[in-house]
Amino acid sequence: xxxxxxxxxxxxxxxxxxxxxxxxxxxxxxxxxxxxxxxxxxxxxxxxxxxxxxxxxxxxxxxxxxxxxxxxxxxxxxxxxxxxxxxxxxxxxxxxxxxxxxxxxxxxxxxxxxxxxxxxxxxxxxxxxxxxxxxxxxxxxxxxxxxxxxxxxxxxxxxxxxxxxxxxxxxxxxxxxxxxxxxxxxxxxxxxxxxxxxxxxxxxxxxxxxxxxxx
Numbered sequence: 001x002x003x004x005x006x007x008x009x010x011x012x013x014x015x016x017x018x019x020x021x022x023x024x025x026x027x028x029x030x031x032x033x034x035x036x037x038x039x040x041x042x043x044x045x046x047x048x049x050x051x052x053x054x055x056x057x058x059x060x061x062x063x064x065x066x067x068x069x070x071x072x073x074x075x076x077x078x079x080x081x082x083x084x085x086x087x088x089x090x091x092x093x094x095x096x097x098x099x100x101x102x103x104x105x106x107x108x109x110x111x112x113x114x115x116x117x118x119x120x121x122x123x124x125x126x127x128x129x130x131x132x133x134x135x136x137x138x139x140x141x142x143x144x145x146x147x148x149x150x151x152x153x154x155x156x157x158x159x160x161x162x163x164x165x166x167x168x169x170x171x172x173x174x175x176x177x178x179x180x181x182x183x184x185x186x187x188x189x190x191x192x193x194x195x196x197x198x199x200x201x202x203x204x205x206x207x208x209x210x211x212x213x214x215x
């Protein structure tokens with residue numbers, strides 16, 4: 001592991017066609033902290049997160065997660081919870097059933113654990129309402145439940161408060177603080193400065209693919 005970092009981004013650039021959307025990013029994200037990334041739409045935040053998760057390969061540079069290189073030593077980082085863009089669920093099934101199907105892929109959490117996670121994010125595990133009838137805020141809460149239900153040590157959260165009302169934002173901030181209290185490492189992108197100020201131990205800004213440290 002590089003310098004005790006959970007994630008080490010080393011000289012990473014990403015080019016689509018003629019456009020460089022990430023420019024020589026160098027950043028270590030320490031274990032057990034909440035790391036904020038701020039920036040406007042199109043600044044490169046989501047592309048960087050997708051590279052860390054193994055969804056996009058860097059054009060140059062490398063990304064290490066706990067000392068192992070993404071795309072070489074592993075396709076996707078293990079023990080990682082992810083919410084990037086709008087979570088996709090089967091609209092005709094309940095929230096509980098959707099998470100049970102996802103959990104069956106790796107068998108790391110049982111039905112009771114899923115129920116507890118759904119309650120933790122403020123939803124009712126016994127609700128018969130299909131996800132297709134969920135509000136945007138309910139769907140976002142379920143997306144966060146999906147990301148945390150297997151108790152991962154690393155969380156990549158891209159705009160996790162989208163669609164949440166004031167109470168929902170307060171609830172999810174508490175959940176994320178609890179995760180840090182358990183020693184989890186969180187990378188959090190948000191356009192809301194209050195979220196960043198309240199939650200994050202470190203902050204960096206993305207602008208036109210260039211990252212600068214703010215805090």
